[in-house]
Amino acid sequence: MEQNSIHGKKNSGFTLLELIIVIVIIGILAAIVTPSFKSALVSSKEAALRADLYITRDAIDQYKADRRHYPKKLEDLITAKYLRFIPVDPMTEKADWKTIPSSVTEQNVYDIRSNSDKTGSNGVKYDEW
Numbered sequence: 001m002e003q004n005s006i007h008g009k010k011n012s013g014f015t016l017l018e019l020i021i022v023i024v025i026i027g028i029l030a031a032i033v034t035p036s037f038k039s040a041l042v043s044s045k046e047a048a049l050r051a052d053l054y055i056t057r058d059a060i061d062q063y064k065a066d067r068r069h070y071p072k073k074l075e076d077l078i079t080a081k082y083l084r085f086i087p088v089d090p091m092t093e094k095a096d097w098k099t100i101p102s103s104v105t106e107q108n109v110y111d112i113r114s115n116s117d118k119t120g121s122n123g124v125k126y127d128e129w
Contacts (some may be wrong), residue, residue: 037080039121045090046120053085053129056097056112059083070108074099091116091126 056074060080067080074103076081076098086095092115102110114126 013025042121048090049114049126049129052089053112056083056087060109060111070102070106070110072108074112076109089114089116091118092093 049113056077058071059077059109063077063080063082071077071080074086078085088095089097094115096115097112098115099109100111100113102108114129119125120129
């Protein structure tokens with residue numbers, strides 16, 4: 001047999017105190033998770049940056065080994081089928097890289113770096129990676 005309250009109605013629902021406790025617990029959990037989510041996002045962008053730099057630098061080296069000179073611009077790597085596309089810099093979210101020339105006289109692409117002026121989690125600026 002179901003028990004009824006004093007006024008003859010069935011007790012159902014949550015009290016205000018129970019709702020407040022649940023909201024506080026959710027708030028505490030959100031406060032704990034947010035910093036680790038942000039650090040995971042930065043870590044994933046840094047891993048993508050490392051991979052993009054490695055792949056593009058490898059393509060530049062392969063181009064140099066095959067043709068005995070560095071490409072004049074990054075797009076030459078696509079034309080010569082060393083890359084399918086120029087990767088997007090995960091830090092600036094643009095396919096715009098800082099190119100390092102092979103020498104002062106030759107303006108060929110020897111290396112690439114990020115255009116971001118921010119500092120990585122390792123303490124080194126992204127444009128120095």
